[in-house]
Amino acid sequence: MNLRENFKMAIDSVLANKMRSFLTMLGIIIGIAAVIAILGIGNGATSEITGTFNDLGASTITLSVSNDATDSEAITDADVTALKESIPEIERVSANNTTSASVRSDFDTRDALLSYGMPDLQYINQTMDSTIVYGRYFNQSDYLDSKDVTVISEDTAAALFNGQTDVVGEQLKISDNAGNQSDLTVIGVVKGTFQDLQGSFDLSQMPVYAAVPLTTMEKMNPTIKGINSLTIQVDSKDAIESVSKQAVRILETRHDAVGEDWYSATNFLQALDQVDNVMSLFINFIAAVAAIALLVGGIGVMNIMLVSVTERTREIGTRKALGATTGTILAQFLMESVILCLIGGIIGLVLGIFLASVVSNALDIVPNITIGSVLLVLFFSSAVGIFFGIYPARKAARLDPIEALRYE
Numbered sequence: 001m002n003l004r005e006n007f008k009m010a011i012d013s014v015l016a017n018k019m020r021s022f023l024t025m026l027g028i029i030i031g032i033a034a035v036i037a038i039l040g041i042g043n044g045a046t047s048e049i050t051g052t053f054n055d056l057g058a059s060t061i062t063l064s065v066s067n068d069a070t071d072s073e074a075i076t077d078a079d080v081t082a083l084k085e086s087i088p089e090i091e092r093v094s095a096n097n098t099t100s101a102s103v104r105s106d107f108d109t110r111d112a113l114l115s116y117g118m119p120d121l122q123y124i125n126q127t128m129d130s131t132i133v134y135g136r137y138f139n140q141s142d143y144l145d146s147k148d149v150t151v152i153s154e155d156t157a158a159a160l161f162n163g164q165t166d167v168v169g170e171q172l173k174i175s176d177n178a179g180n181q182s183d184l185t186v187i188g189v190v191k192g193t194f195q196d197l198q199g200s201f202d203l204s205q206m207p208v209y210a211a212v213p214l215t216t217m218e219k220m221n222p223t224i225k226g227i228n229s230l231t232i233q234v235d236s237k238d239a240i241e242s243v244s245k246q247a248v249r250i251l252e253t254r255h256d257a258v259g260e261d262w263y264s265a266t267n268f269l270q271a272l273d274q275v276d277n278v279m280s281l282f283i284n285f286i287a288a289v290a291a292i293a294l295l296v297g298g299i300g301v302m303n304i305m306l307v308s309v310t311e312r313t314r315e316i317g318t319r320k321a322l323g324a325t326t327g328t329i330l331a332q333f334l335m336e337s338v339i340l341c342l343i344g345g346i347i348g349l350v351l352g353i354f355l356a357s358v359v360s361n362a363l364d365i366v367p368n369i370t371i372g373s374v375l376l377v378l379f380f381s382s383a384v385g386i387f388f389g390i391y392p393a394r395k396a397a398r399l400d401p402i403e404a405l406r407y408e
Contacts, residue, residue: 013308013336014343021340024304027297028344028384029351032377035287035294036352036369037359042283043368044360060124061232061240061267063247069262073255074226080118082254083232087246089239092120095214096231098127103208104173105160110208112156114174116217117231118143124231128153128190128209135168135188138213142187146215150174150184155192156208165189174210174220182220184212240267294380297344298388305337305392330393337389338382345381349374 014021065073084090094117101114115125122137123130133154142149150172152160157167167186175181193209218224234243244265251263353369360367 025344029348031293032348033352037355040356040367040369046279064229092233094118094120115211131191143213151188153209298384302388333393338385341385
């Protein structure tokens with residue numbers, strides 16, 4: 001008997017007992033659907049998270065000084081200039097520090113996140129947008145002269161100045177946690193971010209955002225001395241590793257600290273790898289747990305195939321008496337087992353894709369179901385059918401035709 005005839009007989013057998021066949025496939029359907037849904041949602045969430053990291057700065061390097069280093073090892077403005085001049089791949093570089101503070105205008109007082117650094121902070125600061133709406137960002141002259149100036153976000157302006165956003169030239173009093181105060185002039189307003197949070201938070205309880213030159217912050221708070229870390233943006237992800245090594249080497253050479261390990265460079269690619277590894281481990285673990293349902297479904301298939309063998313004992317005996325070989329009987333029942341699991345796998349696949357889409361839409365992510373996952377699921381369904389169908393098929397194939405014909 002050829003493969004085509006075996007396939008036709010298997011389909012006929014499945015259709016002859018539709019409800020029993022469906023209940024047999026149910027474990028396979030649930031297992032496959034769970035695995036596909038988990039993989040689709042998990043991979044989509046991973047892509048969303050890594051995409052967010054990428055937006056935050058996949059081409060960003062953080063250059064830090066060890067806590068054990070002395071004041072002579074602190075990064076200086078001259079070091080920053082040397083880095084820019086020596087490494088052409090560097091696009092922007094700035095100290096990127098944030099502290100909590102209190103900001104007061106003539107209209108209101110609000111808690112604030114106060115960022116301080118160099119002029120390139122405009123593009124490196126992740127708490128504020130870089131787009132100028134009014135005025136300008138502080139420049140190198142403001143930085144070198146330690147001018148009492150600040151740049152605030154548009155929604156910060158609205159919160160502090162009774163709804164006004166064009167507040168260039170207005171005065172703010174900023175106080176840090178140590179009680180240090182400074183009167184600053186607003187020279188620029190950048191695009192706000194509060195509107196993105198509308199409906200999610202009480203905006204009156206959100207902190208406001210401001211940025212000042214590092215030198216201005218040092219003047220206001222004398223305990224802040226030197227630059228302990230720099231954030232560097234490079235022109236390409238491919239340049240991250242080489243720029244990291246060059247930057248560390250330049251600082252070690254300038255501070256006569258070669259081999260002292262005072263300086264270290266970390267980057268977002270390392271964080272991305274860690275996030276991806278953790279997410280993959282978690283997704284695979286959950287998928288493995290869900291795959292247990294496949295084993296339960298496989299046991300159900302084996303059970304029903306044993307019942308089928310018992311019910312069709314006389315049929316098997318008749319076919320053997322007419323010349324059917326052991327291999328023919330084995331192939332027939334094995335094909336039936338594979339068909340049951342394969343149909344269940346396809347139904348589970350469709351159901352899993354549907355569930356992944358529904359849940360992903362609710363979570364506002366894009367499900368990621370790869371062709372590889374689909375093919376793996378179909379292969380696994382067939383493998384379950386073969387594995388759990390071997391014993392019933394062999395039992396059917398080994399029946400003695402005379403005893404089978406006598407079976408009532």
